[in-house]
Every structure is written in structure tokens, then in C-alpha cells.
Amino acid sequence: MDEQKYAISQYPDVKEVYARLDRLIGQPMRPVRREKMQEFLAYFDDHCQRSKQLSDEAGQFIPGGVQHNLAFNYPFPMAIEKTDSAYLWDVDGNRYIDFLQAGGPTLLGSNYEPVRRKVFEMLETCGPVTGLFHEYELKLAQLVNRLMPAVEMFRMLGSGTEGVMAAIRAARAFTKKRYVIKVGGAYHGWSDSMVYGLHVPGTGRLESTGIPRGGTSSTEEIFPNSLADLKRHLILNRLRGGTAAVIVEPLGPESGTRPVPYDFNQKVRELCDEFGALLIFDEVVTGFRVGLGGAQGYFGIKPDLTVFGKCITGGYPMAGGVGGRADVIRCFAAGIGGTGERAYIGGTLSANPLSCVAGYHSLLELERTNAPVIAGRAGDRLTQGLQVLIDKYSLPFVTYNQGSIVHLETSGVMLLDLRNPIRLARELKPRKRMMEEMGAAYMSQGLITLAGSRMYTSLADTDEVIDDALGKFETVLAACA
């Protein structure tokens, strides 16, 4: 048998997942019992005083008291001081199993020594930045080209947000068309044109505070998984400037929180070809995590452009880039005199030696250790164990995974949408509150999750780590029964 190359051992039965999710949001919430929640929250008063002090102080100097918008902040932001492989330690010395993984990049586990050593070597010889060319830029671009089926050329940038901005700009420059179509609910970073239809499909500019109408006037959203909706937009756009690109997260919005049917991307590819739009895969999460060939390799589909972030530097700053067809990527300006005809992108610290050396050696280590597949197995084990617990306590909760991306929907808030606006208005806040509570309850047991509903697994998640985690999850889930 061929060695498994991708993290997803079995693609979820998407219809069945939606049926379970529909049942979840069709019934009353099952939060942690009140007296148990008090007990879980007492942990933070009893054991996290230094974090509390720091976060209180931070509120005076940092908007919202925290710089990173993904950090999970209920009842208050935890200050982390030390990391190693599968674990994080807060400033009060408490240890946590890390299923946040910084939002996805640390697929090798935290503070992975072989990469750290290479970064130190770079710092000792070159320092972090020169503003001039470094050989590691080339090495990284060559490696991405070798690993990712649809990447002929690669441009390194500072973040996933920048990668998306660049991809959209290139698509417009290349096609000379206007619109970009995204999927409602999907997150593609925080650039003006992409803060549109975030979280809840159909909400358009609801979260576009501070963005002029012009910033989003060439963005459209379609309903998740609706090819008919996509086709309708493509047809209409033909009459008003055309569609430059369709951008998708290939596993579905929010890293597969609304999973796509297996053949969805292929159908989107066909529609893009029919209407002369470019297909952009946002592989900020899936790139390298789903496998070294990304979701494009897993599904066997070639997007015209691919956006990278997160794993591209293995957790080191600055993680972003765009790759794809050489004829499209050549639309980017390079060097003085390259502008005018070409699309303007760049950045003082883009592709600095530190990011490139970290990215290059992280990707090599992912390959050497088969980390995507091993992390995927940990994801399978975690999901299977969670399902056993859900059944044991007769809970309506839903768990499924796409390799090392594990979903545990307990409140179902991410599944509400504008098709049922009355339910949305009534339930959005309480269900969001429950999601926060679940996150805090897990944390009180020594588990850090992404927003209480998603877990990323890594190379460091051995069977022992996962089984330990399942014991901690059980304490919380039993309290919901």
C-alpha cells in the first residue's frame, strides 16, 4: 500500500454532518450545569492571578486588553510564558495541552527544536533582516514549488491577509475583470474587501465598520456550498465588469466549520473555467496541514492562485504568501521600474531571512517526520474519543474532523445563518456565550482550544497526550449531561 500522504484518512460524510448539526441547532442548548460552571470558573480565580493582573493592566494600554484577535479571552486572557511540544504554560505555572496551536501554524508542535536551531544560526550570522536578497528566499520558493502541485512561482509576504490581498490584485490585473466572489461565513483576513459576509453567511457589510462602501463594492458572497448561487453571480457579473476570481477555503468556511462536499471544489473549478474567472484557494490553514501538497493535492485540483500563511513559516513571523500560475504571478511588480503595468505589492519585512529560514526548515521537517499524517491520526483519535463521550452522556453535540482539524460543535453558533433570521436574532448571543463558556471550562481542565469549538492537532500529540486530553474533555462534557 502507498504510504499515506494526506492527513485526512476518511473525508467526512458531509450530508450526515449537516444533518447532525441541524439537529443540534434545532434543539435547546445544553450548556455546562450552572453549579459546575461556577466550579470551573473558580479555577481562574484560584490559579490564574498573575494572568488576571496582567490582563487588567493591559486593558489600559492595549485595545480590548489583548493584541491577538484569535486569543480566547473568557473569563480573561491567559498570559503564556513557556511552550514545549504539545504543551503551554501560563505565567502562574499552570500547564495546558495546546490545541490552539497559535491558530494553526505549529504543526510540528510548539517551539520545535530543529527549526529553532536553524533560526538561531541565521540570527547569529545574518540577523533577522537586511532588505536585500537572501538565498533562503530562493530555497523556500523552490520548496513550495516542489511540494504544491499548482505553484509554479511563489511570492512571500507578511501574513495570510496580505497573501489574499495580493492574490485578488493579481487576479484583477490579469483578467481585467472586477468582482471577487467569496463564500459567506469564510474568513480571508481583514483587508477592506474581505471583511464581508464574515462568520454568518448573508451578512455582507455587517462587520465592515470603518471600511468605505467602495472597499466592499466589488466583493460578493454566495451561500456556502451553493453552486447555483455561484453560477447566478457569475452570470450576472458578465454584464457588469466580470468576475476576476472566486476565492474559497477548500475544506469549507472557517477551516471546514461548514464542510464542503468532496466534489465542491472541482465544480467551482469548472464554473471558473466556464466564466473565465481565476480560482483562488485560500490555503492559509490547509496549506501543509492537510498534507505537503495542501488541499489542492488532496482533492487533485489546480487553483490558479494559492494563498499561504500559518504553516509557511512554522509559527515564526511573518507568515504569508501567494503562489500559482507563472503567467498570473508575473503580474506582480518587482524592483524599481516594474510598476505601472504591474500590480503593486511588497513590504519592508516581507521574505526576511528569519521567516524564510524558519519556513524552509519547518517544511523540510514536516516532510521528514510525515507530520501532517501523524497529526491527522491524532485528530482521528481525538474525534473518535469525543464521539464516544458524546454518546456516553447522550449529548446533542457534533464532532468530526478533517485530519488534524477537529471540530466539536456544542452550541452550534457557527451554524446559524440568515435563512432563519428570527432564530439568528434570538439565539446568536446565548449560543456565542455558551461557546465561550465551553472554552473556559476546557481551559479550567488544562485544555486550550480555538474558541471552544475547534482543535488543531500536531506532530507532538502522541496517543498519551490525546488520551489525557480526552479524560479532561470528559470532565466538561459530563457536566453538560
Ligand SMILES: Cc1ncc(COP(=O)(O)O)c(C=O)c1O
Ligand atoms: C483561511 C484564512 N485565510 C486568511 C487568514 C488571515 O491570515 P493572517 O491572520 O495571517 O493575516 C486566516 C487567519 O486565520 C485564515 O484562517
